[in-house]
Amino acid sequence: AQSVTQLGSHVSVSEGALVLLRCNYSSSVPPYLFWYVQYPNQGLQLLLKYTSAATLVKGINGFEAEFKKSETSFHLTKPSAHMSDAAEYFCAVTRNQGGKLIFGQGTELSVKP
């Protein structure tokens, strides 16, 4: 079975500070991993995805994530937080192309001025 665990249901950073959102996965097969962002009362927007190519994945809005097999992690980072980054972030895993997504519990990011 596959699963993802997001450490920290809420993260607060100051504007301009580093953003680090943690995600660890469990999978018996090579996983495909995703980070999504959700703004209030909206659907999900894909930030980036790992599909067994480069381990360092760059996404939209300055976000990136690094796949570390030895640590079973796929943490999301952004060098400098912006107020508009405040949202809910979900890490997700699927075992194959076209497979259903399994989501983590989400991390709410707050950005202080």
Added chain:
Amino acid sequence: GAVVSQHPSWVICKSGTSVKIECRSLDFQATTMFWYRQFPKQSLMLMATSNEGSKATYEQGVEKDKFLINHASLTLSTLTVTSAHPEDSSFYICSARDRDRGRMNTEAFFGQGTRLTVV
């Protein structure tokens, strides 16, 4: 490209009535669509996988007779909440995969969600 539209974006209904939510892929064809449910401050829980032209596959614990899914075309899937009760109040989100991306299809595109309130 790759836009998924849900309608309505919010709906209020009386207890005991049925509500239909539509999920449309606007610029691609989707043989598979997924329906999720999200409670406040919680993650997305997959309810069912909707396959065009065949019966939906429901996740364990989801009542198929209560949550009717129809995927009659390559661009439309509907979720009908039958005999709705207040505990069915939630945020429902659909996603779809682009059929024509084939083996490179690792991304699901999400609708904007539907807020259902049963009173």
